[in-house]
Amino acid sequence: MSAKLERHASSASARPAMCLRAIWREACRNLLTGTSRTVALTLVLAACMIGAITVDWLQIRNLESNAAAWVSAGASTYVITAPGHIDGQTCSRLQAVDGVLAAGAFRSVDTRTVLAAFPSTGVPTYQTTPNAVTVFDIASNGLHADGASSSARGLGDGMGIVLSREAADLIGADAGDRLALADGRQTTVTAVYDYPDDGRASGYGYAALEPVPENGMFDSCMVAAWPIPDDLDALLRYTVGDAEPSAAADVNESDSSQSVDATISQLNATLGTVPPSASSFRHRSTGMAFIVVTVVALLAAGASAWSRRVELASALHAGYRRIALITQLTMETTAICCAGMMLSLPLAAYAVTASQTGDRLAMAVALARIVVAVDAGALVGTMLVAAGVRERLLFRFFKER
Incomplete structure (x- = not known):
């Protein structure tokens, strides 16, 4: 008796699995024979996905182009100027802040870089913190800048100079060249940076940069950022005086820095002062495209299932359970x-x-939301029809076919 009960329990537990296998086999047959309108519905759903993805992607790309143009024009590079009061170490450490792509301090020097080949003229020279030229690289080549910045990483005191493109072209120099100076010394051109004449602040278009240690005071601090931090002005002001990064919470230290005459400006203000914001991405008109394709997919899948209403009602009439039909x-x-x-x-x-x-x-x-919306719409449309077909309407369906 116990053996019978065990066999019956085993048979009962195996029945759902067998039922699912049978349902799966029937579904596969319908897909392969075209009963499920496989090709037509696949093309409709793919068209919804591809169309919505294309439209949304084109608008996002337009927004990205605006942002990239803002960065490559130097409009997202900000400068705080306080001659002799910018702490070089604090300025360099700003690069650790989220959104800050590069940061460097600059100070002008009275002596110029005089080449032996051009002893009568000299190139205006600025001392900078190491890697400060990365700011210029991003401000000219955009978010994927890899020119001067990659060549200038790791520069230190006495390792060479960085020339602007205009100065390098004038003397016929390029990165890696050795130059003889008028005083008998030699130096290496470690990198060449671009500084277009497109409205950005003057002074660095024809110049030589000499990397020096971070410790000490400088005249200005430049920060290339994207997306621009909301508190960037406050971060820049922490570089004034002897402030350390931890002084952000020190009210007295912040008050003392305010006594210094410091000005903050964009490196290039020709594009305006209001940058493209993240809200432009969130509120783009194509952001609701997923709702449209959800409705279209729901109607398409529902219509496909409704066209099979005679088949579905016949299955119910033959004893096929509704839950099996929906599955x-x-x-x-x-x-x-x-x-x-x-x-x-x-x-x-x-x-x-x-x-x-x-x-x-x-x-x-953004794009995954479109795909998920189309799939969800198709599944809901199919299940609504499967749940709504009634066996008692079989003969009406048959006459309407």
Whole structure:
């Protein structure tokens, strides 16, 4: 008796698994024979995904282009000027702040860099903290700058000079060249930076930069940032005087820095003072595209399932359980959604990898929302029809077919 009960329990536990296998086999047959409208529905869902991804990506790319233009024009580079009162170490440490891409301190010197080949003229010279030229590189070449900055990393006192493009072209020098100075010494051109004449502050278009140790006081601190921190002005003012990064919470230290006559300005203000903001991305008109494609996918999948109403009602009339019917149609629609996703995946992958600002996560989330919305709409549309078909309407469906 106990053996019978065990066999019965085992048979009962295996029944759901057998039922699911049977439902899966039926779903596969419908997909392969075209009963599920496989090709048509796949193309419709893929068209929804590809269309919405394309429209949203084009607008996001336009926003990214505006941001990239802002950065490469030097409009997102800010300068605090307080001659003799900028702490070089504090300025350099600003690079650790979120949003700050590069930071460096500058000070002018009375002596010029005089070359043996041009003893009658000299190149205006500025002493800078190491790697300060990275600020100019980003302000000219944008977020993916890899020219002067990559060549200038690790510069230290006495290792050479960095020339502006104008100065380098005038004397026929390039990065890595050795130059003889008028006083008999030699120096190395460790890097060449671009400084276009597009409205940015003058003084560095024809110049030589001499990296020196960070300790000591400088005349100005430049910070290239994106996205621009809300408290950037306050961060820049912490570089005035002998303030350390920990002085951000020191009210007395902050008050003492305010007594110094310091001015903050953009390196290039020709594009205006209001940068492209993150709200432009959040409130873009195509941001609601996923709602439109959700409705379209719901209607398309619902219409596809409704066109099979005679088949579905017949299955119920033959004793097919409604939960099994809903499960079967869900399996079929899921497979079709996966096929649509595979067709749209190359475009989505290209859009994410081609992101200009490097914020690929935000791009991926925006495009993934479209794909998920289409799939969800298709599944809901299918399940609504599967749940709404009634066996008693079989003969009416048959006459209306």
